[in-house]
Amino acid sequence: MTTPALREQPFDPSAIRNQVACVLSDFLARKSAAADAQHLPADVVQALGDFLTAGGKRLRPILCVxxxxxxxxxxxTGPVVRVGAALEMFHAFCLIHDDVMxxxxxxxxxxxxxxxxxxAYTPGRSRAAADFVGTSAAILIGDLALAWSDELFHTAGLDPAQLSAVLPLLDAMRTEVMYGQYLDVTSSGQPTADLERALTILRYKTAKYTLERPLHIGAVLAGGNGELLDxxxxxxLPVGDAFQLRDDLLGVYGDPRVTGKSRLDxxxxxKQTVLIALAMRNATPARQHTMSTLIGNPALDEEGAERARQLVTATGAYNEVRRLIQxxxxxxxxxxxxxxxxxxxxxxLRELARAATQRRT
Amino acid sequence: MTTPALREQPFDPSAIRNQVACVLSDFLARKSAAADAQHLPADVVQALGDFLTAGGKRLRPILCVxxxxxxxxxxxTGPVVRVGAALEMFHAFCLIHDDVMxxxxxxxxxxxxxxxxxxAYTPGRSRAAADFVGTSAAILIGDLALAWSDELFHTAGLDPAQLSAVLPLLDAMRTEVMYGQYLDVTSSGQPTADLERALTILRYKTAKYTLERPLHIGAVLAGGNGELLDxxxxxxLPVGDAFQLRDDLLGVYGDPRVTGKSRLDxxxxxKQTVLIALAMRNATPARQHTMSTLIGNPALDEEGAERARQLVTATGAYNEVRRLIQxxxxxxxxxxxxxxxxxxxxxxLRELARAATQRRT
Known part of the structure; x- marks a missing residue:
């Protein structure tokens, strides 16, 4: 269970990030050359490459290692890093489709x-037509990222024992995150006090997908048994929950200049988050009603959002989520x-638990 | 290269259809039971199962066998039929996303x-919000179909030699069809005379995906060599071209009661089809202009469509496409x-070439 090398030197996430970046850029360079050779459009690989290099914590590859x-x-570490890169490509698929949804x-x-x-496709098109082409093209680039994550995976050089151990976990991970997303998109719209559903979404969409399965996948590649997996x-699971609870806080209270994403979306x-479910559960009927008119309103402006934030805070939900995280x-x-x-x-791992609970992006 | 059994009895596509139906229904029944056990929504498997049983020619599994x-x-035939079922599940993914796009x-x-x-998600939502949820849910069900096609594939019981022969073809097939779709959605909007592009879309979206790759995949499972694949x-490729050229004719001139799909879409x-590219190429500038105002207009009604049809026919493009098919x-x-x-x-295969060129649905 231990290795002398690791006893002596600290685990280095930045080295893994670099290795994953190399695998992904080599892979995409080959895809780009293949597209050129077949006179296929270059913007597919370009868009996916831009997305992959624009940032990201590479959390799943790091957890896999x-x-x-x-x-x-x-x-x-060649094969496990390549599996990690496959997880990162899969995550690109998830995020590209998530942003569409x-x-x-x-x-x-x-x-x-x-x-x-x-x-990019606006010239010669109406705004609506360009939006439609953009969405369709992004769906397809996401689809390609999913297919290519599989290609990265099955060219990782795993032996038959590793393959038969890891494939059921990979299948489980993909199915779980898609069910989590499905619950998420079909539950959104109106705030409800359904805490149970919010916790299920959290568990499937994030805790299992982001934390548990990458660790499992890495572990079975080295022959990890059921006891270790448990x-x-x-x-x-608790770290993953905390990670998403923190994300939910940032999604409502975060600073867009720091998080890089809107705090209105x-x-x-x-969104059926634990934060909102707790707020609805704690609120008086009058406040529930006001929150229902603000939250889920696609035209909500910053002023309305500020009122919603103040109401959520006033119910005690903000502090309650912070306690759940701790x-x-x-x-x-x-x-x-x-x-x-x-x-x-x-x-x-200890540092990860700390970072997940204090993340600012 | 021959088998005595096949010399004696004709190839029976309906038997393959039944076997594929069994594989798919067993697979989905297990997915349904797993979702139940985890209290995950039942409508995901339901929607995918309804889609898979609503029809379809099962062309790709049949070609694979x-x-x-x-x-x-x-x-x-167990493993090859299961690979065929994986291709059918992949096709469900393609069609579900295609319909969204x-x-x-x-x-x-x-x-x-x-x-x-x-x-299904209309109650409690505005029409626009319900449409948005429907689209997001369909994207996710398509994503699951893609992930599950992979699961069907890697549980088909292939040996390592079969796997290493077939995986590059599977990767190529997925990449090709997605590029074909990408070219298709980014080229749509305005009719152009770009015949070259229309032929590339046809080749990647249909001929390679529907005909060539399923035959290749089946062939390498039985050890087929490069000469046979060529x-x-x-x-x-010509049959696939003909199949899509016929589809393009049906998409504009077909009877929706027979084809089951709109002839306005x-x-x-x-859509950048060979039919439209030829019509634009052959037309006088005045007719080109009229076609440009009709084709690509999202609000086109049946009367306008009838005018577009008459114009396309008058350019000779309809007959030219029929000749290309022959x-x-x-x-x-x-x-x-x-x-x-x-x-x-x-x-x-001879019957397939005939059917592809005379298809009415």
Missing amino acids: MGWHAAGGHGD DNSCTRRGAPTVHRALAR SLSDFA DLREG TRRRQAERVLERLVLPPGVANA | MGWHAAGGHGD DNSCTRRGAPTVHRALAR SLSDFA DLREG TRRRQAERVLERLVLPPGVANA
Whole structure:
């Protein structure tokens, strides 16, 4: 379960980020050359490459490599990094489609893919027609990212034992996040007090997808057993919950200059978050009614949003979510205390639990 | 290259259709049970199952099994049928997203997935909000179909040699059809005389995706070599071209009661088809101008569509496309004459070339 090298040196997320960046840029360079050779449009790879290099924490590849070390993985990190890059490409797919479904204008401080493409295809078209082409093109670039994540995965050089261990986890991850998104988009619109549903969305859309499955996938690549996977879940799920709870706070209260995304979108869509469910649950009927007229109104302006924020805060929901985040962080830290892990990995996971609960972007 | 059993009995597409239907319904039944167990929404599997059982020619699975026989495949059809079912699930993904991107209302005589879901999620929502939820939900169900097609594929029981032969073809197929779609959606809007582009779209979106790659995939599962694959391409590409050229005619001149889909959509979108490119190329400047005001107008009514049809016919484009279809059929038939294939398969391919050029739906 431990490796001498890791005992001696700290786990280095930035090295993994660089390796993942290399895998992705090599992969896309080959796709670009193939498109050129077949006289296919260059803007597909361009748009996906721009999106992938515009930012992102590379959390899933880093967790995948952490899971691998946690299960005793050492030596050549090539295959596990390539699997991590496949997870990052899958995440690009998720975000590009998510932005279409949320009708978001900005991501990582830049125009979203569908907005950028709508602009690129504006000449000779009406605004509505250009928007439609932009959305369709972004759906297709997302689809390609999903297909290409699979290509990265099955060219990672895994042996048959690794493949048969990891494929069911990959299938589970993809299905879970899509169900989470489905619940999310079909629940949005009107704020409700349905805390149970908000927690299910959180669990599927984020905690399992962002934290638990990447750790699992990395762990089984190094032969991690069911007991280790369970312990990793005990850590990952509360941290993942905290990560998304923090994201929900940032989506309503965050500073767009820091987060790089709008703080009106979640309110306009009427996203079914734990924050909003708690606010609706705690509020008086009069305040519930006012929140219902503000939250889920696609034309909500900054003034209305400020009123909504003040109401949510006044119900105590803001502080309650902050407490939930802290509880989950402590819960995750207790798991780390009983887990036997290479010290570099234990420290990195502890740092992750801290960062997830204090993230500002 | 031949099998005694096939010499004696004709190739039976309806048996393959039944086997594929069984694989798909078993797979979805397990997905449905898993969703129930996790308290996840039942309408995801329901919508996908309804779509898959509402019709469809199962052309890709049938071609996949044909390719397998063509390369001498015989005995247990289990794995090749499961790969065929994966291709059908992939096709469901393509069509569901295609209908979103084309904003189509009907498919196979029933409401499209995004329209059906918009209706299901109407209560408590404005018309615009329900449409938006329907579209988002359909994008996600398409995404799941793509992920699940991959799951069907990698649980097909292929051996490592089959996997390493077939994966590059699967990757190529997915990339090609997505590029074809991308060219299609970004070229639509205004009719142009760009025949070259219309032919590229046809080739990538249909000929390679619908005919060539399914045959190739089946063939390599039975160890088919590069020479056989090239011959199958020589047959598949002209038939695929003819199939799409016929589809383009039906999209403009077809009877919606027979085709199950609108004959206004292609004109309203200003789809970049060979038919329209030829019409624009042949027309006088005055007629070009009139066609430009009609084709690509999202509000085109049946009267305007009838005028567009008459103009396209008057340019000779309708008859020219019919001639292109016949030329391609003869080209494909000549390939069959020189190919050594099990007679059942040769007959089935000849019948396919005939059906593709005379299809009414």
